[in-house]
Amino acid sequence: MGVQSTPEEPPQSGGALPWVDWDTTLRVATSSAPIGPPVSLAERRQAVEQLRASAERAPQIVADASHLQPPARGEALIVDRGGFARANTDMMRQIWQGIGVEVRPRGPGLIPGIVRGGAVGKMIGLLSGHVLGQFNPLGVPPRLLLVAPSIMSTERRLGFDPGDFRLWVALHEQTHRAQFQAAGWLAAWMLGRVRALIEADADHESAVHGALDHFAMLKHHRDSDDDVALTMAEMLTTPSAAAVLEQVSGVMSLLEGHADVMMDRAGPEVIASLATIRARFDARRGRGGPQMIMLRALGMGAKLAQYREGAAFCHAVIDAADNDDEGIELLNRVFTSAAEMPSLHEIRRPDAWLARMGVDVHR
Numbered sequence: 001m002g003v004q005s006t007p008e009e010p011p012q013s014g015g016a017l018p019w020v021d022w023d024t025t026l027r028v029a030t031s032s033a034p035i036g037p038p039v040s041l042a043e044r045r046q047a048v049e050q051l052r053a054s055a056e057r058a059p060q061i062v063a064d065a066s067h068l069q070p071p072a073r074g075e076a077l078i079v080d081r082g083g084f085a086r087a088n089t090d091m092m093r094q095i096w097q098g099i100g101v102e103v104r105p106r107g108p109g110l111i112p113g114i115v116r117g118g119a120v121g122k123m124i125g126l127l128s129g130h131v132l133g134q135f136n137p138l139g140v141p142p143r144l145l146l147v148a149p150s151i152m153s154t155e156r157r158l159g160f161d162p163g164d165f166r167l168w169v170a171l172h173e174q175t176h177r178a179q180f181q182a183a184g185w186l187a188a189w190m191l192g193r194v195r196a197l198i199e200a201d202a203d204h205e206s207a208v209h210g211a212l213d214h215f216a217m218l219k220h221h222r223d224s225d226d227d228v229a230l231t232m233a234e235m236l237t238t239p240s241a242a243a244v245l246e247q248v249s250g251v252m253s254l255l256e257g258h259a260d261v262m263m264d265r266a267g268p269e270v271i272a273s274l275a276t277i278r279a280r281f282d283a284r285r286g287r288g289g290p291q292m293i294m295l296r297a298l299g300m301g302a303k304l305a306q307y308r309e310g311a312a313f314c315h316a317v318i319d320a321a322d323n324d325d326e327g328i329e330l331l332n333r334v335f336t337s338a339a340e341m342p343s344l345h346e347i348r349r350p351d352a353w354l355a356r357m358g359v360d361v362h363r
Contacts, residue, residue: 018112018113018116019104019105019110019112019113019116020093020096020113020116020117020120021110021113021114021116021117021118022089022092022093022117023117024114024117024118024121025089025092025093025117025118025120025121025124026085026086026089026121027121028117028118028121028122028125029085029086029088029089029120029121029122029124029125029128030082030085030086030125031125032121032122032125032126033081033082033084033085033124033125033128033129034081034125034128034129035081035149036080036081036148036149036150036152036153037149037152037153037156039152043152044148047078047148047151047152047162047166048078048148050162050163050166051078051146051148051151051166051170052076052078054146054166054167054169054170055076055078055144055146055170055173055174056076057167057170058167058170058171058173058174059071059073059174059177059178061171061266061269061270062171062174062175062178062262062263062266063178064266065262065263065265065266066175066178066258066262066265066266066328066332067325067328067329067332068178068179068181068182068332068335069178069181069182070178071174071177071178071181072181074141074142074143074144074177075141075142075143075144076143076144076145076146077143077144077145077146078146078148079145079146079147079148080147080148080149081128081129081147081149081150082128083145083147084127084128084131084134084145084147085121085124085125085128087134087136087139087143087145088124088127088128088134088136089120089121089124090139091136091138091139092120092124094138094139094140095138095191095194098191099191099194099195128147128150129150130150131147131150132146132147132150132151132154132169133145133146133147133151133169133170133172133173134147134173135173135174135176135177135180137176137180137186137187137190138187138190138191142177142180142187144173144174144176144177145173146166146169146170146173151165151166151169154284158280158281158284159280160273160276160277160280161272161273164271164272164273164274164277165277167270167271168263168267168271168274168277171262171263171266171267172259172260172263175258175259175262175263176255176259179255179258179259179335182332182335183334183335183336185337185338186251186335186338189251189338190248190251193244193247193248196244197244197245197248246343246344247343247344249344250341250342250343250344250345250346250347251341252310253309253310253313253344253347254310254313254314254334254341254342254347255310256307256310256311257307257308257309257310257311257312257313257314257347258310258311258314258331258334260307260310260311261311261314261315261318264278309347309348310347312350313342313346313347313348313350313353314331316350316351316354317330317331317350317353317354318330318331320350320354320359330357330359333357340357
């Protein structure tokens with residue numbers, strides 16, 4: 001079965017949540033964000049101008065490939081890693097305050113909130129050095145970020161044509177914007193799932209402290225090649241939250257895989273070095289090492305699997321139709337409602353979703 005939940009209104013303030021010192025989060029996140037590659041002022045200006053132009057050009061290219069309406073013109077910010085850290089701290093603060101009421105303690109009671117804020121800031125700082133772009137549908141307003149230093153570092157390290165790679169990244173993020181525009185119910189649904197995860201975990205304090213202990217263990221092992229099986233999400237998850245996480249995983253797999261597939265469909269006409277970018281970038285995604293231990297613990301390992309499984313689902317659905325155009329239209333049914341979205345099981349078994357949609361997979 002797909003995600004059968006009825007689309008929800010954005011959640012209103014609920015019960016009390018553990019207090020987080022967001023000022024500490026911001027301070028730690030920005031101070032721990034890695035410094036970008038050495039570039040001249042002229043190179044920096046050229047990158048910003050080219051990324052801004054790519055973000056403006058990408059929506060129509062995405063629309064032609066995906067058969068979705070061109071994403072409405074919205075805010076696209078070209079940021080450094082500190083800007084990414086600030087934007088994500090602000091996003092997390094908005095989400096946290098939107099799903100519950102924080103009760104600010106006094107005296108010694110402030111210490112746990114400061115520790116929480118520092119731990120969240122460390123996570124954001126680490127991610128700021130690895131994320132190339134991001135569309136945040138839950139922010140007010142929704143924002144698209146392109147992280148210029150990380151994009152420039154990646155294109156140099158992997159030997160990409162800068163213009164091609166910058167457009168490639170912009171296509172991926174603008175595809176996410178088009179997805180959420182097509183599925184007008186989806187942002188509220190995802191915010192509802194975040195609230196459900198927190199409500200499912202009644203023992204907030206033990207969950208947070210368990211996550212912090214796990215994070216400390218990861219820091220201890222950061223210089224080894226030992227695999228760390230548990231993720232931060234798993235540390236924070238009680239059995240009652242497992243079903244909610246599975247719903248979210250299915251949707252995220254679909255969104256990431258769909259963006260990858262549409263980006264590649266759009267690319268050949270406008271990105272001459274597309275095949276090189278795809279091959280080298282996929283090899284980079286699969287590479288291990290000490291930093292990947294930390295990233296897997298923060299859920300990035302799961303995201304890498306989401307690209308693969310979601311893309312395989314999209315290809316299978318498109319191939320089930322008589323031609324590519326019909327296949328794209330069939331695939332776009334996933335954005336119609338929550339009930340049309342595939343479950344995680346259906347992502348891994350596209351024939352099950354096709355059967356539920358009434359498509360004869362044996363014709």
